[in-house]
Amino acid sequence: GEVSATPEPNESEYLSPVSIGGQTLNLDFDTGSADLWVFSTSLSSSSIGQHAAFDPSKSSTWEDYPGASWQIMYGDGSGASGTVGFDVVEVGGATASRQAVEIATKVSSSFVSDVNNDGLLGLGFSKINTIEPQPQKTFFESVLPKLDQPVFTADLEDDAAGTYEFGRVDTTKYTGMLHVTPVDSSNGFWEFASTAYSIGGTTYQNSGASTAIADTGTSLLLVDDNVAQAFYAQVQGSQLSRTAGGYVYPCSAQVPDFGVQIGSSGFIATIPGSDITFAEVGQGTCFGGVQGNGGGGIQIFGDVLLKQYFAVFNGGNESFGIAAK
Numbered sequence: 001g002e003v004s005a006t007p008e009p010n011e012s013e014y015l016s017p018v019s020i021g022g023q024t025l026n027l028d029f030d031t032g033s034a035d036l037w038v039f040s041t042s043l044s045s046s047s048i049g050q051h052a053a054f055d056p057s058k059s060s061t062w063e064d065y066p067g068a069s070w071q072i073m074y075g076d077g078s079g080a081s082g083t084v085g086f087d088v089v090e091v092g093g094a095t096a097s098r099q100a101v102e103i104a105t106k107v108s109s110s111f112v113s114d115v116n117n118d119g120l121l122g123l124g125f126s127k128i129n130t131i132e133p134q135p136q137k138t139f140f141e142s143v144l145p146k147l148d149q150p151v152f153t154a155d156l157e158d159d160a161a162g163t164y165e166f167g168r169v170d171t172t173k174y175t176g177m178l179h180v181t182p183v184d185s186s187n188g189f190w191e192f193a194s195t196a197y198s199i200g201g202t203t204y205q206n207s208g209a210s211t212a213i214a215d216t217g218t219s220l221l222l223v224d225d226n227v228a229q230a231f232y233a234q235v236q237g238s239q240l241s242r243t244a245g246g247y248v249y250p251c252s253a254q255v256p257d258f259g260v261q262i263g264s265s266g267f268i269a270t271i272p273g274s275d276i277t278f279a280e281v282g283q284g285t286c287f288g289g290v291q292g293n294g295g296g297g298i299q300i301f302g303d304v305l306l307k308q309y310f311a312v313f314n315g316g317n318e319s320f321g322i323a324a325k
């Protein structure tokens with residue numbers, strides 16, 4: 001079958017309604033991690049706040065996973081942990097009849113304050129699932145055998161609802177060709193080669209990081225530090241601000257187009273300069289959507305890039321494809 005779930009955009013995340021044991025929660029679909037975890041009634045009421053909280057005792061299909069636990073720490077320092085069970089999980093129209101669901105008994109403050117999301121649905125590879133004693137499948141891996149095509153697509157929009165579909169590629173959603181690159185899943189990510197970039201239409205070789213991951217759960221476009229430095233060298237008045245946590249510039253500055261290579265085929269995915277500003281940080285100063293990755297070996301291509309394109313994640317042949325839309 002094929003299904004679609006329409007995420008509600010909120011600032012920097014795309015949320016989709018997910019039914020777990022008949023209870024609906026808004027989860028952040030994250031191709032950069034592989035845990036499906038939810039706010040639960042085991043949390044303190046001050047942690048739950050406005051969030052929807054899953055209550056296993058109210059699900060007739062819930063099954064405990066005795067002795068199992070999970071604990072995740074994201075690259076931005078946020079994290080959560082808790083216990084595990086299995087339940088029926090339904091997204092759009094695809095159903096995983098016995099999906100591992102991770103119950104949060106602890107969540108970090110940034111999740112408490114992000115009142116729009118009630119947890120995460122990881123769409124990375126299950127080798128990085130954090131459940132002990134045995135990692136469990138992601139929702140996508142659970143439903144894969146039942147899908148017409150072993151794929152899911154992400155069609156993220158700027159401040160408007162985007163769409164995730166499982167099991168089909170809606171060719172009416174994009175124009176021109178899909179640029180497809182093989183994925184190396186050995187680190188658990190949708191990771192591919194990326195050794196070139198472009199600024200204002202001129203292409204350069206990336207002497208630093210040589211790979212990148214497609215991460216729908218990251219808002220920004222995190223490139224090799226040398227690449228970020230080269231980009232902002234062409235933005236008048238820009239500076240690396242420790243207080244802002246990255247490169248900022250006068251909101252009136254002229255921002256050049258920026259592109260990154262997707263795979264080794266030579267395709268450069270470009271973002272118009274006018275779409276690169278991520279936020280105003282006050283006093284006419286703007287925070288850029290392109291930032292350095294802090295020296296890690298991989299680059300993290302998040303929503304700043306992905307929302308410009310239609311993306312196809314193929315779990316059958318392990319490839320990643322994007323097309324203009």
Ligand SMILES: O=C([C@@H]1CCCNC1)N1CCCCC1
Nearest residue numbers: 030032033074075076217218
């Ligand atoms: O934790 C993360 C991100 C955080 C935002 C949500 N996606 C996962 N990482 C990025 C990929 C490399 C490992 C760290």
